[in-house]
Amino acid sequence: MMKKYYPDEDRQLVAVDCIIFGFDAGMLKLLVVKRSFEPGKGRWSLAGGFLRKNESLDDCASRVLLELTGLKEVYLEQLQSYGDIARDEGDRVVSVAYYALLNIKDHNLDLSSDNDAYWCPLDEMPDLIFDHGDMVGKALKRLKRKVKIQPVGFELLPGKFTLPQLQTLYESIYQKDLDKRNFRKKILSMDLLDKLPEKDKSNSKKGAYFYSFNQKKYNELVSDGFYFNLDV
Amino acid sequence: MMKKYYPDEDRQLVAVDCIIFGFDAGMLKLLVVKRSFEPGKGRWSLAGGFLRKNESLDDCASRVLLELTGLKEVYLEQLQSYGDIARDEGDRVVSVAYYALLNIKDHNLDLSSDNDAYWCPLDEMPDLIFDHGDMVGKALKRLKRKVKIQPVGFELLPGKFTLPQLQTLYESIYQKDLDKRNFRKKILSMDLLDKLPEKDKSNSKKGAYFYSFNQKKYNELVSDGFYFNLDV
DNA sequence: CCAAAAGTGTTCAGCTTACACCCATGA
């Protein structure tokens, strides 16, 4: 047993809430869950859970994600903490928000339907409880910045993807149209994508070549001082 | 009394730690305090305090700052939360880090010397307890990004400042030299500085004109869609 | 054969960068 140094009063409930982004059918989506307990039972919310004594914040976020999706190796980054006194109607709870990027195809849909979870297109997002809507707004802002300077967008795509798919992904994050020629020129000039000898014919008769992101080459370039950059 | 909704187990101590930046003698400095209690008594640390039941995280950060410096209207922004189980040797404590920017001349030195506090040049920073060194690194990274896209650097300067001063400030944040002509051209082209009819002769015989940041004009430009930008 | 998506280069404007000399003045 650890020696006690600090006063015991003023301990707080600490929660982790996860903004889980996915990309499907050309749309950026958010995984929302229907709350199964009061307060706010039946309303939509983010996936969340209370921080336990024996887990770090990062571990807690991983656990929340695992419990909902069954997925382990998911891109996860801390966003911001929310600490207004009355932000949670049930009690005073400090919430640490994380955002996750995952490839929807990897996702075990059974698990999330058990939880009354739903992949909601971002532009049809329902009202979320408490300050969860703010969290999503903040996460989206962060994501917009992040995908410009780090190749995290690929986390949202399958290992093999086409350039039109990748462009649509960026367009749905930036919420604006990009020029096809400029986009391809820029992304290909970084020399981080491997062109595969197969085509995806599901969207056109001509078919679009599959590419894959070369993580090894990226790591090498980064250690040579390279910065990923995809401005708009 | 609020109805109880959540289990009472697993409440945690939550602390706020503040990375307080100042600028003086052409150097970026950090306000560090000598810990007056165990564990780590006598070692250098950031200013911090435990979150109370009746205050938000932001309020707590303001309080920590007020108690140490006596200052109220200080630029303060949440940085990141730190939640490793054993990060604090005294107990399991989740810490929310904030960073503050303040003008050292406004600072009441008496108060901070009561607290065994010290404005430490960033490049002579002592070892700090726990993960406070990581927090400072992260804050510096954030500050570098922030000063490029928002006019927060002025928070570190007196209301009247010279262009050489401003340039030195940016150089000490970016930790690299900037071209005098390009710097002046860029900052003046934004049309946010008012040139005053006085000169600061403390650093040269010729003297450098004082300028002041025009917050009103900045607000107007921002609402017209203007983005502050000071690339390097 | 035709509709629909994939793929491909060039030009122009604006911005970033590099660079060197004169000015004012207190000591």
Added chain:
DNA sequence: TCATGGGTGTAAGCTGAACACTTTTGG
């Protein structure tokens, strides 16, 4: 008068933005 820091302009290269036609092929 001279040492010291303050102040000023221009040219070259690069990057971002705009823009339209050809290719492929399943139906």
